Amino acid sequence: MKPSSDGARTGCATGAADVSREAHLSAPATGCGRGMRSHPLREMMAQAAAASDAPWRALLKPGDCLLLLAAALLVAASYPLLWSAGTADRATVRLDGQLVTELALNASRKFSVAGAIGTTVIEVRPGRARVLSDPGPRQYCVQQGWLTRVNAVAICAPNHVTLQLSARGGNGAYDTLNY
């Protein structure tokens, strides 16, 4: 063990030596020179501490500020884009598979369809839709309640009416759906 000569030669006394030397004195066994050589990080931190009177703002160049601004805008723009994906914005009503109407899911309204055995009433509220009443004997599509998710579908088979939610960009998200 000959820490002193090694330490002196490998330049313990560069730049910010005061801070780091004190730290090294308490370090066990490794010694000054070895510590300095294998830890450029520590030496960098000591230098940074010594020069800490410079303001952080001075480290930003004009291009940096512009790039940060652009990046922040992009990040902010990505939030609604991705959170709105997967939420429905249209209700599609079909009779015998033929499109009857498309209802936007942004306002409350009711819509009636004359089907094979009577009238089916569709109710739309912001972000959701349901079959309010149906002449079918078992009322499956009525009891299904509110539809809120993209591609959710309520089928009133006796009256040949279907109600399906869809999102921007159409129904291309799925090739097939099973219930």
Place this chain on the structure above:
Amino acid sequence: MAPMTRSTIELPVTADDYRIARHAAAAIALTVAEAALPSPLPGIKPGLANIIVLVVLARHGWRDAAWVSLLRVVAGSLVIGQFLAPGFFLALAGALASLGVLALAQHLSPRWFGPVSASVLAAFAHIGGQLALARIWLVPHDGVFYLLPLFATAALVFGTINGLVAARLLATPVAEPLLPKAGS
């Protein structure tokens, strides 16, 4: 007896090797320290080791930065027991993507763009590489992209902070290279 001891293989170690090893060691230390930090979401980390990569890129060029970054990924994952685990490949994909972007970003005019730009661009490339690999391999569903805003926010915040730290380190005077003398 003598010939047998002489047959020891000696690999010549250059000054470059020492420099890269020293910086890689610092980066690995930061990786290990960072592994102890709790993360709100898997994949969101400060990426403190990238400070070292940025400093090395500015002072010693892209080749050294690539060495340090990749050594950090491999050796760091060995230390924290992640080698060849999914996290390792994600880190590798992120490191490769950000090295690719840094290769381009180093040609930005130094008058207008500093380390903060490089850091933010590299951070975005990092999440880009990770998400691409995750989408292709780990989670083959577009659902991973729902997390993109969170990852992008983390990249912006930590990229900026790391860039500022790197800029400050670079603004301080360069220490004499601490090369071991022969026979020491």
